[in-house]
Amino acid sequence: MEKQVLFTIFGATGDLASRKLYPSLFRLFKRGELAEHFAVIGTARRPWSDAHYREVVLDSIADLANDKRQAEHFASHFYYQSHDVADAEHYITLKNLGEKLSSQYQTLGNQVFFLAMAPQFFGTIAQHLKSEEILTGKGFERIVIEKPFGESLETATELNDALSQVFDESQIFRIDHYLGKEMIQSVSAVRFANPIFEAVWNHQFIDNIQITFAESIGVEDRGGYYDRSGALKDMIQNHVLQVLSLLAMEKPETYDEASILEEKVKALQAIRKYNPQEALENFVRGQYVSGEFDGQNFIAYRSEPNVAPDSRTETFVAGKFLIDNERWAGVPFYVRSGKRLTEKGTRINIVFKAGQNSLFGTNEQNVLTIYIQPTEGFSLTVNGKQAGAGFDIEPLRLAFRHDSEYLGNSPEAYETLFLDCLNGNGMNFSHWQEAKRAWELIDVIRQAWDSEKSDLPEYPARSMGPRAAFDLLERDGRSWSWVPDQWYRERGLLGTETEIK
Ligand SMILES: NC(=O)c1ccc[n+]([C@@H]2O[C@H](COP(=O)([O-])OP(=O)(O)OC[C@H]3O[C@@H](n4cnc5c(N)ncnc54)[C@H](OP(=O)(O)O)[C@@H]3O)[C@@H](O)[C@H]2O)c1
Numbered sequence: 001m002e003k004q005v006l007f008t009i010f011g012a013t014g015d016l017a018s019r020k021l022y023p024s025l026f027r028l029f030k031r032g033e034l035a036e037h038f039a040v041i042g043t044a045r046r047p048w049s050d051a052h053y054r055e056v057v058l059d060s061i062a063d064l065a066n067d068k069r070q071a072e073h074f075a076s077h078f079y080y081q082s083h084d085v086a087d088a089e090h091y092i093t094l095k096n097l098g099e100k101l102s103s104q105y106q107t108l109g110n111q112v113f114f115l116a117m118a119p120q121f122f123g124t125i126a127q128h129l130k131s132e133e134i135l136t137g138k139g140f141e142r143i144v145i146e147k148p149f150g151e152s153l154e155t156a157t158e159l160n161d162a163l164s165q166v167f168d169e170s171q172i173f174r175i176d177h178y179l180g181k182e183m184i185q186s187v188s189a190v191r192f193a194n195p196i197f198e199a200v201w202n203h204q205f206i207d208n209i210q211i212t213f214a215e216s217i218g219v220e221d222r223g224g225y226y227d228r229s230g231a232l233k234d235m236i237q238n239h240v241l242q243v244l245s246l247l248a249m250e251k252p253e254t255y256d257e258a259s260i261l262e263e264k265v266k267a268l269q270a271i272r273k274y275n276p277q278e279a280l281e282n283f284v285r286g287q288y289v290s291g292e293f294d295g296q297n298f299i300a301y302r303s304e305p306n307v308a309p310d311s312r313t314e315t316f317v318a319g320k321f322l323i324d325n326e327r328w329a330g331v332p333f334y335v336r337s338g339k340r341l342t343e344k345g346t347r348i349n350i351v352f353k354a355g356q357n358s359l360f361g362t363n364e365q366n367v368l369t370i371y372i373q374p375t376e377g378f379s380l381t382v383n384g385k386q387a388g389a390g391f392d393i394e395p396l397r398l399a400f401r402h403d404s405e406y407l408g409n410s411p412e413a414y415e416t417l418f419l420d421c422l423n424g425n426g427m428n429f430s431h432w433q434e435a436k437r438a439w440e441l442i443d444v445i446r447q448a449w450d451s452e453k454s455d456l457p458e459y460p461a462r463s464m465g466p467r468a469a470f471d472l473l474e475r476d477g478r479s480w481s482w483v484p485d486q487w488y489r490e491r492g493l494l495g496t497e498t499e500i501k
């Protein structure tokens with residue numbers, strides 16, 4: 001059904017707005033979720049006119065628009081207001097415009113504020129929305145923000161305090177774009193729709209769980225942001241811990257936002273918080289140097305635009321989390337994430353305990369793999385008899401995979417998230433209790449690293465991280481299940497200089 005709503009986009013002239021937000025809103029328009037009763041106010045400092053703004057919006061949706069009149073009709077719902085978020089006067093103009101559009105488009109007082117700008121502005125914006133009475137309580141009022149949610153527990157708490165003086169938790173939608181619906185559904189479906197897995201989802205049967213978020217790209221044009229953040233804060237604090245909590249949580253009472261959140265938070269609380277020494281023992285980092293892959297050369301991280309030439313920012317993290325509860329006693333959760341790795345892929349490997357199989361003399365472990373990106377699906381490695389004479393056991397892979405269009409940081413993912421926000425469904429957004437616990441766990445690691453002055457381990461661009469990431473598992477008598485570099489090396493696409501020594 002058509003939604004009646006006024007959007008206000010702060011940071012309307014920026015990259016996020018044009019690459020993600022306008023195309024998502026247009027998709028919703030094409031689907032009929034937005035039709036006549038919506039309007040968008042775009043604001044930023046640049047002195048644009050409505051006409052220019054609409055041109056920008058039309059440009060950003062050019063690939064999606066096959067009907068010029070439809071695109072122009074969509075763009076006619078967009079209005080621009082030049083505005084410095086620090087200037088109280090400007091909120092009065094914004095309020096007047098909002099009231100006018102609300103009545104013109106009959107938006108019923110429903111408002112969504114999208115903060116497509118740096119987090120240091122969030123508190124100021126929220127306070128002005130309240131003090132200048134842009135928030136009226138007439139319809140639903142929601143605020144959508146992108147990561148990063150703070151840079152430490154302290155800054156995240158300050159940010160949350162500022163937002164929660166104005167908005168309830170149920171009105172705050174923190175985007176974690178990896179947490180699109182399909183991610184939660186893929187993991188939940190495998191776990192809870194299959195009694196054969198549910199029965200063995202514990203320390204008695206599972207030896208270890210591995211979560212990999214691998215990117216083959218480097219920092220692209222976001223070197224400035226990334227160099228201040230690094231892989232630990234950019235990926236582990238949010239996306240990786242979200243997936244870990246979905247895997248580790250107890251079965252929720254019902255499949256809804258509140259029950260799932262409750263169980264995820266319990267799982268996060270049960271993750272062992274390391275002391276600094278334990279953090280150094282259980283987490284390793286690395287930075288990519290130049291490398292070659294399939295005849296192509298890749299530059300070192302320190303040579304990327306907007307990255308300090310002596311940067312100590314990690315572009316790779318691997319680590320081991322332990323969960324202190326009955327279900328997971330003694331089961332390590334190994335995680336890794338990095339840029340310029342061999343292959344792009346988000347996947348989870350659940351490695352089952354090896355049976356003491358004296359009958360056939362084999363010790364192969366069953367592995368359940370959940371693929372999240374770029375393909376979606378799962379596979380199960382089971383032991384079977386090798387074809388032919390004799391009786392040799394070999395691992396066989398039962399697999400189901402299909403392309404995943406709707407995942408990740410894509411306009412499609414934003415479209416889903418927008419719609420969830422309009423429907424008031426926060427299931428696919430992260431909540432303060434989760435963010436808070438994640439920062440508690442991550443701060444210790446960050447601080448331990450910051451006080452360590454030894455050289456940062458290196459890895460060649462387009463390999464699977466530094467030697468230390470492999471040692472981490474080997475010292476426990478284990479290894480990574482997913483080793484794409486091996487696959488490429490066997491096919492001559494990866495030089496032996498990238499071999500992990
Ligand atoms: N781009 C992405 O794909 C992406 C992905 C994940 C997260 N994010 C996050 O999303 C946020 C926005 O990212 P972005 O890439 O779109 O940044 P950006 O291109 O630098 O855009 C920033 C926006 O803020 C506006 N702005 C800056 N200072 C202002 C002020 N004092 N008053 C009013 N407007 C002001 C800028 O417009 P004027 O200069 O015209 O004022 C611009 O529209 C950041 O927090 C980023 O970390 C972005």
